Amino acid sequence: MTSLSVHLVVALAVLTGLAVVVAALARLGTARADAVAVVRALGQLALVSLVLVAVLGRLSFSIAFAVVMLGVAVGTSARRIGAGRAWPWVLVAMASGAVPVLVVVFASGAVPWTGAAVVPMAGIVIGGAMTASSLNGRRLFAALREERDTYEGALALGLPVPVAVRLVVARHRAESLVPGLDQTRTVGLVTLPGAFVGVLLGGGSPAQAGAAQLLVLVGLLAAQTVVVVVGSWLVERGLLVPEDLRAAIRRPRRPRDGVPVEL
Incomplete structure (x- = not known):
């Protein structure tokens, strides 16, 4: 099990340096971002570790902490897809x-309803939801910008806005699910994800680790x-869209005298 030691510090320093140096030499433009991300992760995890000492002992505190995690995830995803003002719909x-x-997981008894279980399980599920939201938004918005002729043509034929967007x-939409599908298909063969490794490091049996990971x-x-699915439905109705697409999707201009609609 990983412990706080000089060995951990050395490993982190070398790995951070590797990421930064390679990014700089390849001119990826992410060297500074890599370093900042590591520093932020260090600070955030240190703070969270201190908070969890108090949170995990009380179920009510754990639920409150999960709500905070959801709020941070919503804000992160909204900024990532360029739809900051549409954050309520990202939340939806x-x-x-x-x-x-989470209701099914805890109501079924598959995971105990305790503070120590609520926080990690909620974090995993909310993190996955954030990833799907960000990937879906970025891909759909890019498609609407790149394929505006299809959208304009559908409107010109008299189709409703939601139908035109759906075309x-x-x-x-399915592209956003590829990472999750790949991880599920290859688990145990290519990867041993965090839940599996965590249970093993915590002293659980391989069978328990496999059940938790599944x-x-x-x-x-x-x-x-x-x-x-829900995010795409909101996009189709012009609710979850960035500023540059809001007017076109919510109040599209009909083509007149051969002038195309601008998206």
């Missing part, structure tokens, strides 16, 4: 996937699928 999409999964985005993977797959 993410909560629609994360909340039902553009429908085939791109629950996590299936829960993530369910949550991310719902997030993508």
